[in-house]
Amino acid sequence: MNIKTKDIDYSLYLVAGSDICGYDKFLDYIEQAILGGVTVVQLREKQANGRELYETAVKVRELTERYNIPLIINDRVDIALAVGADGVHLGQSDLPCHIARKILGNDKIIGLSARNIERAIEADRSGADYLGVGAMFPTSTKTDAKVVTPSVIKEIKNKIKIPVVAIGGINLDNIDKLNGCGIDGAAVVSAIMGSEFPRKSAKELIEKFRML
């Protein structure tokens, strides 16, 4: 996918790691999720070494390309370059945004994480293309994450112009609570990767998101 305009639909943003569903089902889960309505895929394999991550990223890239879905790589700028991904998502323990930008150029997407207004403004100023804000709800995949209230999200949306994707513990039971926040997307991990029916879950999540 060649996203020249960076005009991405962040509505249902899948953060995909193989740890929940197992590596054997991983690609199938991502494909089912795309068929269900996921609009962006982020590959987040925290335990893989560089070679493993590269080989997985090649496969996920083939898949996302087939469905014309943007692929974001977590952390590793070199893996994003290696597989021709659409961008990276960088946390506080990754390369600084301005350095990643120098390496990736202006055509690639750089997403940053923020959990408060100060950090969101800083991320916006540093040249990020979108912001992941959370955790919205207590979550099992990031046990140390602090919860962000919907009012903080609303304030962030008022202060910055780049798209804001809510993340952290979002599932079918609580996505309605994001109503009125003005978010550009909802990112999910377990709600799809831990679902028995990832396609169905994705379909229901995107339907609920569209009604927010």
Next chain:
Amino acid sequence: MNIKTKDIDYSLYLVAGSDICGYDKFLDYIEQAILGGVTVVQLREKQANGRELYETAVKVRELTERYNIPLIINDRVDIALAVGADGVHLGQSDLPCHIARKILGNDKIIGLSARNIERAIEADRSGADYLGVGAMFPTSTKTDAKVVTPSVIKEIKNKIKIPVVAIGGINLDNIDKLNGCGIDGAAVVSAIMGSEFPRKSAKELIEKFRML
């Protein structure tokens, strides 16, 4: 340092990680080692996250630049690009050489590891600029490493044209055993990073290497 010709003196190749001497002394150890005679520095911080590795690499880069010593980054192609290092060293669990080459271009050095002739020939063909061969002796830093005999090194030197750096367990007591192998350099970890007097150890190692 701008190594246009890639004409590098690999004689005493320091593989530098902060785990042995501790982070507080890390930069001082590298500087002392350079003053003692180290000709190349590889930064290998296996436990650091991307941000920590980047910040350390910036400091090590400043240091190696001041002394006009080439800097190689272990594993992470993006960190090498981020700090303008001279190249990377890639193991079997890192990005494949041809992919790293696409990202780095032809001006950067790519070193690969090999422990037998087949792998050495393969590495040579894949476009590596130098080869790290080992482990030469039993080593405490890589407990799973198999020992390579001097005759294997000699055969590798006969079969390939790129520089060969011997690595693994090399110290002041055993470096003489590499006599006659025809190696282009000796890589050390503990012999310098675990020394009480890194400058003195580097000086003695390079003197012994020059006499091989």
